[in-house]
Amino acid sequence: MSIKGIDLGDVQPPELRQLQAYFALTEAVALLNHQVEQQLRAQGEISAVQFELLMALVKTESLSMTQLADGVVYSRSGLTYQAGLLEKAGLVTRRSNPEDERATLLAITDKGRETVAKVLPGHIEVTRRLLYEAVSDEDLDRLRDIMTRVRDNIRTEPPRSAAPRKRRPGRTNP
Amino acid sequence: MSIKGIDLGDVQPPELRQLQAYFALTEAVALLNHQVEQQLRAQGEISAVQFELLMALVKTESLSMTQLADGVVYSRSGLTYQAGLLEKAGLVTRRSNPEDERATLLAITDKGRETVAKVLPGHIEVTRRLLYEAVSDEDLDRLRDIMTRVRDNIRTEPPRSAAPRKRRPGRTNP
DNA sequence: TATTGTTATACTCTATAACTATA
């Protein structure tokens, strides 16, 4: 198989279909993220990352940095940076964990909850218009199942560069 | 419906399912992109954006900046920046279009083709391992169809912030 | 006047490595 103009040699039809799926996937998500960023910034003055962090905190009341990092793709320093921004904006608090003085516990504030409440309807609106409008309910469930599987697949086996440090005990190799 | 710990008020079950799909989607793609970036950087010293641009040029031999911008999420200046990097690396050439001296035509070089050829097998390998391994052939086709529809849906109607300037004639409003 | 592209600039974000403190 060859893509017009270049000899792609080993790219066989199944791989080509995979490439198409991959490009459609990443392009769609890039466009989607772009719009979501705008909406979150406009209505809540937060980024998509910060929204993710707030959503994680909303569900749990208090998380350590490490626990939070498990849900995001960031380096530890990047997370510290974002936590700093959120704290400065009054959306979260940081305190040390009495049971382990090394840890920092993050908790969402009332203002943080307000921000989530303020931003969430618009977020749902945007994703509905851009994502779900083009997708049947059936496909939506399928999409969720597929991507959940993909996410779990990526999260399990391969070395996560987002976690240069092993979080789980029992592993000693770098 | 409420997510533990906060009253999310208007978030009804269907919206909740949508949110779950959205988060799974973006999280999976973020993880995926991360790994792909590493592979491309390691094997070809290019970023994912640059890979996208090269792939677009491989298929067409010559594109203007505007045409290229249509396929990416970038601002014009961002594209100029990336084109500059690619040119400096010797992977593309820039020349002006004889038929419209305003335009800049990009073309991939032999070295650019070599880079694509060098990087593509690894790219396919990574996406296969991370994306397709968790997905049946059937689901893959479905995923491609769904995301293609989503992409087209986003690209058509709403105002694309990536194109602050209208590319198509006949629209005069800012 | 509208369009194509570049430049200058400022800013956001991310990662690496060194560092502190606790377990």
Added chain:
DNA sequence: TATAGTTATAGAGTATAACAATA
């Protein structure tokens, strides 16, 4: 010694606005 987190710093990337040149 290993782990949790922060800081310092450097680099990549992006966007905005002003600009030059062509249509």
